[in-house]
Amino acid sequence: MPISRPTDVTATLDALAASPDADLLAGGTDLVVEVNLDRRRPEHVIALRRVTELAGHDTTDGRLRLGANVTYSEVEHDLAQLVPGLAMAARTVGSPQIRNAGTLGGNLGTASPAGDTLPWLLAMDAEVELASPEGDRSVPLANFLTGPKSTARRPAELITGVRLPRVEGPQHVSKIGPRNAMVISVACFAIVLDTTNRRVRTGMGAVGPTVLRSPDAERAVTQALDWDALTCPEDAIDAFGRACAEATAPITDHRSSAEYRRHAVGVLARRALRRCLST
Amino acid sequence: MTGATESYELDVDGRALPVAAAWLGESLLYVLRERLGLPGAKNACEQGECGSCSIFLDDVLVNACCVLAADATDARIRTVEGFGDADHLSDVQAAFLGTGAVQCGFCTPGLILAVHDLLDQVPDPTGLEVREAISGNLCRCTGYGRILQAVEEVKATRSGASGPRGESP
Amino acid sequence: MSTGTEVRPGTRSGLGQSVRRPDGTPKVTGTFAFSSDLFARGMLWGRTLRSPHPAARIRSIDTSIAERMPGVASVLTARDVPGRPTYGLEHADQPVFASETVRFQGEPIAVVAAEHPELALRAVAAIEVDYEVVTPLTDAEAAIGAAPIHPDGNVFRHLHLRHGDLDAVGAVSVEGSYEVGMQDQAFLGPESGLAIPVDDGGVELFISTQWLHVDRDQVAACLGLPPERVHLTLSGIGGAFGAREDVSLQVHVCLLALRTGRPVKMLYSREESFHGHVHRHPARLWYRHHADPDGRLVKVEARIVLDGGAYASSSTAVIGNAVCFAAGPYRVPNADVDGWAVRTNNPPCGAMRGFGAVQVCFGHEAQMDRLAAALAMDPVELRLRNALAPGDELPTGQVITGTAPVREVIEAAMALEPPPLAATDPPADGTMDLPGGAGLTATRADVVRGTGLAVGFKNLMYSEGFDDASTANVRVELDHRGEPLATVHCAAAEVGQGFVTLAQQIVRSVLGVEQVALRPADTTIGSAGSTSASRQTWMSGGAVELACLAVAEALAERAGYGGGAPDEVLDLDVVELLREGPIDRTRAHHHPPTEPLDEDGQGDAHVSFAFAAHRAVVDVDPELGLVKVRHIATGQDVGRALNPQAVIGQIEGGIAQGLGLAVMEEMLLEDGRLRNPSFTDYLIPTALDMPPVTATLIEQPEPGAPFGAKGVGEPPTISSTPAIVAAIRAATGLELPRIPVRPEHIALAEA
Incomplete structure (x- = not known):
């Protein structure tokens, strides 16, 4: 049968086992476009829209789980209190129509270096939940993303959701595109100030083969911050921006130059940190 | 095939x-x-x-x-x-006609649905909210000015229409 | 010629009123038939094989596998073209299919007709072409002296305008070099058409185009058919802006229909559309302006090189315009303008809204600001001091005999107070409103504001001796209820601008008949000329007016007024007179003759001119290079606003395209290859990019123009771009000699 429309994870995994090369269809904003543009010819599609376990979110043991079918719009409108940085990122995705269709699972599965939710998810140490006939496993996002549009997902596996630790503290996500709406990321920066564990965590998009962190910059600024007052010396803020820029490995393409991307991430890092501090 | x-x-x-x-x-x-x-x-x-x-x-x-x-x-x-035919236009369709929001008309059906969607969810959007809500609908003819005016007219008509039902001013 | 018919006050839906579009209801309900919506029973789908290489020799083409594929009805190449193997608007230099030489990426090699679009796509992929790839010639300046890449040579036109004393110099001179990237019209409705074979061996084509008759003539020549066997009907058009002036799929789809004996539909994908039509010429400009110490222009020197790409299209006319308008709407006693339009292996360029005036306006307006700075003078004052006025002479030697409210458009654009920075200071959510939008990249402290002014002009109608006449038929009769009904037939292409509305308004105002029907535009009536050059209101509006006046004369005759008295018609009992039967009149409207430019670029080449000024206010985040245009104020010379709402629509839409060229729109080429043929990467302004526009219409009726109206479509696109860039310059202090201005041009210059 060319299209499978399973309603639960077990049936999805069965369908996947029967045809490991099947295309997994969530919001369609990547897969159907590739078909329209003649870059992919589907032989068998497994449609995930009806799989109930992939919907919604829940919290267990202080860890938040977002289902793979959660759309950008749901994040933007319904989850802004729970995951403010992700909501900021979600609002920059494509258009309202795209945000209504596109899913977190799709953003993870496509694994574009410019994927808009990925920098924040990386900064949050998110773990990707994968189900397979052999059982479930979760993989830290940093290990899940193995390169441009390539992931650690095995052929028989299904992305069921993403798990996030509870993190207290300010956060910010900013993204650059050469238009004020509906634009692919030229550079994206996410920052999370974990005030409980007193750690600064970052994620950078569209400035490397996959989303990147800047561990040196994180370490240095974590030490420079006055965590009680939530302030930071100006020179340390500037140094943070520079260190983040240095941690990038951008390319030049038709969307931007490597030089601009590196520069821009440095500026975004500095500004994002400043937004998270007390004024 | x-x-x-x-x-x-x-x-x-x-x-x-x-x-x-x-x-x-x-x-x-x-x-x-x-x-x-x-x-x-x-x-x-x-x-x-x-x-x-x-x-x-x-x-x-x-x-x-x-x-x-x-x-x-x-x-x-x-x-x-x-959403409406020639004899029963929706208020959004009628406003697009009246304000000159239609030129070549290729983007029009998509925009009409986007505006319905917005106003059903947010009856009194700010100008910026309107712009964001239709930012996924490209129009190459109008520069959006008359389209934004059409949205304002529907807003005004709808809020006027709801007035007599006793909603507070 | 127009009689300058008075518009009767009180005409409910006549001239001067914001009348609704007759095609509006089908457009808002989704039932309007665009060319891409057409279908016919038994229809096949056509698809084009295009060269992936910008320059190549074709060693062989093997279509045998594709021909044998199930569901494939026909595969055609150059050897299947029965008539003239080439086409072109002004010079037939473009092959219907490349057979030996490929001159641009995306050039058609073959077409396929199949039962389903997917089958057509697979068949196209199965055609084997053996290419010998050649190094493309992509530098326009180098092309002038390079070995010809086409038998007709590499120079489409070289025009050297010399006017006045070429040795004159000013006390102050400023020099600058500028560059304009390749813009695409990016209409929303992709190229599409439906061809149906006719029993007499001819073909019927339903097509979205700007000019039915010039398409018909080119198609007929390539098909080897007499023009009367090729019948074109206009289908719904999803925007045009110049990109539908040239033939794209017209010949291909007709060939497939004739070969298969079945209806064939072709519909370009967005990527194909980027390859399938001409674009705005990229330009390199050099300028030297001379002025006296009071700021009066003494001389303008310029060199203009337009990259016309692989085929001629309308390059010769575009460079003509660029040279004529190179100095802008200013009094320039002495001028030396050297213009070139050349052939390269880049995508072909031709008509786009503004047509040659856009490119030079970016240069001359940057120069005026530079000159103002050198003179320590207010740039607005400098422009006012040099503003053209009626009776002034252009650098072509042509004296402006019509209206030229240059001072008025400038003053109107400058009249409003710019919105203050603080007034838009963002509330909690307001960071959306800053440069970077939802990307939340900036706070108010990161942003600086700038204001810039620019002024531009261009010709209305075709120039240099071209008689682009228009024909219209108006028939009046009594309908089944005994009410007067007028029916207009005109081949003018309605591309969204509202000619259909205007035609009805004219009939109502001139004949007083409220009920006006429109026959589909087709080739059973004479040519209306192209919907371009801001000309249809004047030319086809004028033809409809003349036909109405002829009808009025006939009515008057029936009523016993011997000499015919059109002004009396509104007082006649039309119903009574029409009981004798319908009255039907066809009239052609010609504009006054013009003459070609001579070898020095001198001559009365143009019919009329329209002017506009734009003042832009922008917010710039200099460190990131992101720009948000906050406001545009414009004054535009419209002659008379025959439908004010439609005029405003043209102004706002034209400004949006000017904004796009200023800050985001460019077809990016690398060795002749297009790197961004999609709406993901060729960015056009969204509702969050387009600012509010305040427009002041300057209404000075143009002598000789039907109803005194000037065309309004192009001026908004000409000076909006340089106004925005001037504002960015004012905000950042950068030179910004190239458009579109990209974030890195600002951010990395600052850093």
């Missing part, structure tokens, strides 16, 4: 419409336009970057070009054709 085909039924504007032996790769946009005779959703980019093919899928505004038609079974599809 070479390649995988599929037969299914779609619920479009309240009608159950059969689709026979369609190629698996056909988008909902293609099936609406070429198989079901509903050309109101337009094909301008086929990659979700223009909004011309906006439709409602289970009351959610999406681009029909990004929906695999064979996956749109058991969903309520609503197209511009289901």
